[in-house]
Amino acid sequence: MLRAMTDPRTPSAPSQPAAPAQATGVSAGAEGNWFGYRPVDPDAKSGLVRAVFDSVAGRYDLMNDLMSGGIHRLWKDTLMEMVAPRADMTLLDVAGGTGDIAFRFLERGGGRAVVCDITESMVRVGRDRSYDRNLLTGVNWTVGDAERLPIASRSVDAYTIAFGLRNVTRIDAALSEARRVLKPGGKFFCLEFSHVVLPVLREIYDVYSFQVLPRLGRMVAGDEDSYRYLAESIRRFPEQQAMVKRIEAAGFGAVRVRNLTGGIAAIHSGWRI
Structure with missing residues (x-):
């Protein structure tokens, strides 16, 4: 789970990018100093990310199709199988602007979904899509930052973030907020593009990317x-595995990771304890 920018960029990376070390997991908080491979002031990163998604809001599904070859739809179905929606369950989907996860949750019998996204244009697209699907009840939309959620503590049964965690300025702050809003015993799920575990596939995916x-x-x-x-x-x-450790450090228990399509994506899950 973006937009054209005028800032100067580094050239496309080679198959083994000469990026700073986070490609294999950097120290906690260091992600806030980078926008892709470009060093930035952490206070500026959220605005840059917001600008990116403003530019792609109307083509977000197309973007994911290009990024994953269309397989993101199957990954999201797998995520929803793990969530196991119930009529008595409230889901918070963060960075979920266009509603893909929330709609799946409701269509599979979930009770209530709250979609929170930092980009207002993404939320508008999602709300319009809910009208198109005749999903007029059961879903609420709000603009907010994953690091400072406008959601009450201990108020949701499940928290999902799909293709969004890598874009936050401070991952650990977002994980802390996820734990705060979950009820005790609630479940955390993160679906994200990850690191390919098959060497041959990694080379192909680097060239493609x-x-x-x-x-x-x-x-x-x-x-x-x-x-x-x-x-x-x-x-x-x-x-x-670095993400497993960071989720555990945020206070989650029974943290697991499930690789999808050879590690092109992965689902991390854990219980709020």
């Missing part, structure tokens, strides 16, 4: 820079 994807972004969406940022942000996201 850094050489093919930005060109597709330019041709299909007129936005090469945003798609290059997406590829860079994936490589800078902590690797799977």
